[in-house]
Each structure stands twice: as C-alpha cells, then as structure tokens.
Amino acid sequence: MLLPLPGGGSLIDNPGMRELHRWASEEAFDEVFAEIAALAEACRFADCQHGSEPECAVQAALENGQVDPGRWQSYQKLEREVQHQARQQALHATLAQKKKWKVIHKAMRNYTQATTEWARYWLRLATSACARQIKERVKLKSGPMLIPTRAR
Numbered sequence: 001m002l003l004p005l006p007g008g009g010s011l012i013d014n015p016g017m018r019e020l021h022r023w024a025s026e027e028a029f030d031e032v033f034a035e036i037a038a039l040a041e042a043c044r045f046a047d048c049q050h051g052s053e054p055e056c057a058v059q060a061a062l063e064n065g066q067v068d069p070g071r072w073q074s075y076q077k078l079e080r081e082v083q084h085q086a087r088q089q090a091l092h093a094t095l096a097q098k099k100k101w102k103v104i105h106k107a108m109r110n111y112t113q114a115t116t117e118w119a120r121y122w123l124r125l126a127t128s129a130c131a132r133q134i135k136e137r138v139k140l141k142s143g144p145m146l147i148p149t150r151a152r
C-alpha cells in the first residue's frame with residue numbers, strides 16, 4: 001500500500017515484509033551523487049578514499065561548503081552499503097561455485113570407484129579363466145593356452 005505524506009514523500013506499507021534492501025550499482029550510485037562523483041574525478045590520486053589524502057577535491061569542497069556535510073554522510077553510508085552488497089554477492093558466487101565443484105568431484109569419485117570395481121570384477125574373471133585353462137592344460141598336457149589381455 002502506498003501512502004502519500006504531507007511533505008511530498010510516500011510511505012510504502014507491505015504486510016509481511018520486514019525489510020527492504022537497496023539494490024544499487026556503481027553507475028546508479030554515481031548518478032545519485034553526481035556532484036560528488038565529479039569532484040572525485042578531480043582528486044589527485046585515482047584511488048583516493050576522500051579521507052586524509054593530499055589534494056583531495058572532495059575534502060576541499062567539504063571545507064569550502066560546496067558539498068553539504070549531510071549529503072556527504074549519506075554518500076558514505078550508501079557507499080558502505082554498496083560495498084557490503086558487492087561482498088555478499090561475491091560470497092554467494094563463491095559458495096555456488098564451491099557447491100558446483102563439490103558435486104562434480106563427488107560424481108568423479110563415484111565414477112572412479114565404479115570403474116575400479118568393474119576392473120576388479122573383470123580381472124577376477126580373467127584370472128579364474130586363466131587358472132581353468134592351466135588346470136585343463138596340465139590335465140591334457142597339450143593344446144594352445146589363451147591368455148586374456150587387459151581391457152582398455
């Protein structure tokens with residue numbers, strides 16, 4: 001349910017929904033805080049954290065009053081949330097990859113075990129066939145002896 005507020009905002013009431021998360025990308029983040037993004041490009045260092053680095057354009061704008069401190073705090077808070085979201089996505093991707101490979105390795109292990117069991121079975125058959133032929137040849141003392149070859 002969408003409720004209009006007297007100050008011009010809206011209130012969303014969704015029964016059964018406990019929380020609502022922001023879903024923002026870096027591009028959307030730079031669009032919302034366009035003035036801070038533009039100032040960040042003017043910093044001396046490309047990897048400036050806008051804290052205590054020398055010649056930081058954002059810190060200079062904060063000191064000059066070009067950027068509202070409340071807006072800067074909102075920027076920092078949203079930046080932390082976007083970074084947290086990125087870490088969570090990376091964690092979920094890592095866990096999904098790990099689960100995928102666990103299934104693959106388990107299937108390979110089962111296949112190897114099954115193949116080994118079949119190899120043992122055929123080896124026993126070949127050995128017993130060879131033993132029978134030896135016994136028969138000893139009894140007959142003649143005739144060709146067939147030696148089974150290994151299956152490939």
